[in-house]
Amino acid sequence: MRGNYFIGLMSGTSTDGVDGVLAQLSDAITVRASASLPLPDALRRELLALNSPGHNELARAAQAANDLADCYAQAVASLLAQSSLTAADIHAIGAHGQTVRHVPEAGYTLQINAPARLAERTGIAVVADFRSRDVAAGGQGAPLVPAFHAARFGVGTDRVVLNLGGIANLTVLDSPVTGFDTGPANMLMDAWAHQHTGRAYDHDGAWAAQGRCDTILLDALLSEPWLALPPPKSTGRDLFNSDWLQTHLNALQTSPSPVDVQATLLQFSVKTIAQAIRQHAPDTREILACGGGALNPVLMQALALALPCRLTTTAEYGVPVQSVEALAFAWLAQAHVRGQPACLPAVTGARHATIAGCLYPA
Incomplete structure (x- = not known):
């Protein structure tokens, strides 16, 4: 499986930056490269603003998703350069996106992301939208890790x-x-x-x-x-x-x-x-x-x-504190590719276990 190389990307609730890891996932979980990139100030402000209703928010959210995907692509380029690997070596990227609404009791959760753009920019398949299936099964969609x-x-x-x-x-x-x-x-x-x-x-x-x-x-x-x-x-x-x-x-x-x-x-x-x-x-x-x-x-x-x-x-x-969540999304991408359920009912309260994410081919 292409050496079982996967990339995980995370921009968390703090919206301070993008953390990424390139990992080899086989019998052991080995981090080959890591990267942390600050979010541009304008994008950070926009992501925070989009947590509340506002003027023209649909168009603004779409543009912010594109800008975030571009930041993700920069992180991927850094990881590949550090590891001396190419896009062809990576099986998939797990990219969570930026949560701006999370109301599972009302049956929805929303992460700003542009996974198709990220796949196009990197030439690597992308797994995204990790929460929605669990929410559809009556779960919280969280925590994912x-x-x-x-x-x-x-x-x-x-x-x-x-x-x-x-x-x-x-x-x-x-x-x-x-x-x-x-x-x-x-x-x-x-x-x-x-x-x-x-x-x-x-x-x-x-x-x-x-x-x-x-x-x-x-x-x-x-x-x-x-x-x-x-x-x-x-x-x-x-x-x-x-x-x-x-x-x-x-x-x-x-x-x-x-x-x-x-x-x-x-x-x-x-x-x-x-x-x-x-x-x-x-x-x-x-x-x-x-x-x-x-x-x-x-x-x-x-x-x-x-x-x-x-x-x-x-x-x-053995796992640096800033790498854990990004590494988790590399692992979640692998779980999706394998068809392995990774949203656990004992965690989320869903009616049954589900496979997390949707795949956007390269």
Whole structure:
């Protein structure tokens, strides 16, 4: 199978850039090359704006999809150059696209993507639209990565994989494997930092470290009814967005400083993650963190203090924290090509397992 080479591409909820890996997927899962490209500022702003209804949004979404596919193609070119492979060596690309609506309870999820354009630009088959079939089968369509986590990190290990992207999600490596979103990881912190500092995110958590947690605001945030829902469940910007935060701020009798709000948002992520692990994975002995949040030392230190077990990262097990999700989409592309179901009913709540994605031939 062309050497079992697959490429995975991911631009997550944080919309900070495109992560890509070129992997050889056989008995072992081996990363041959990795790349991270920042999204152009104009595209990032447009993708964030498209999370809310707006003027001419259908045309804008189509153009943003084309622009994102072009960024994906640049990542593919970088991966091929690093690995000294050609398009003919790659079996398929797994490209998730950018989620702008996710309302599975209403029967839909929407990822901006232009997989046909990406196939045309690269000369490589593309697997995309990974969530829709599971949603059609009554599932959440998310999280998508637990089947990969089980394949790479093992089952029945008393481990949990914790992805700290825009949204935090857990994979419980038990039998059967389960997984679900816990709430925001970086998403609210990134938006607040951008609003008040002009930076895309709070580098190393340094700004949050200067503030103090406002317990009244924290309690208000923790009262969100979604947090009390049992798994399977998933979420995103449709719920946890700047308007949601501002509503809580407006209800306060006091006005915490921006830096104290940032410190509170960090603790909100920590508390919701720790609560979810205690409630739904109480036998966990080790947590493997990944995603951009795993590079935030202030967040990781706060999590280590709050969690009831050892906290490490996937890097300790051979996968850099920024490569895990992209590698997952390479694996999901292979699963699609093989006809292997990768959306797990125990994770998503669907009526049955489904094959994730649709194939766009080269």
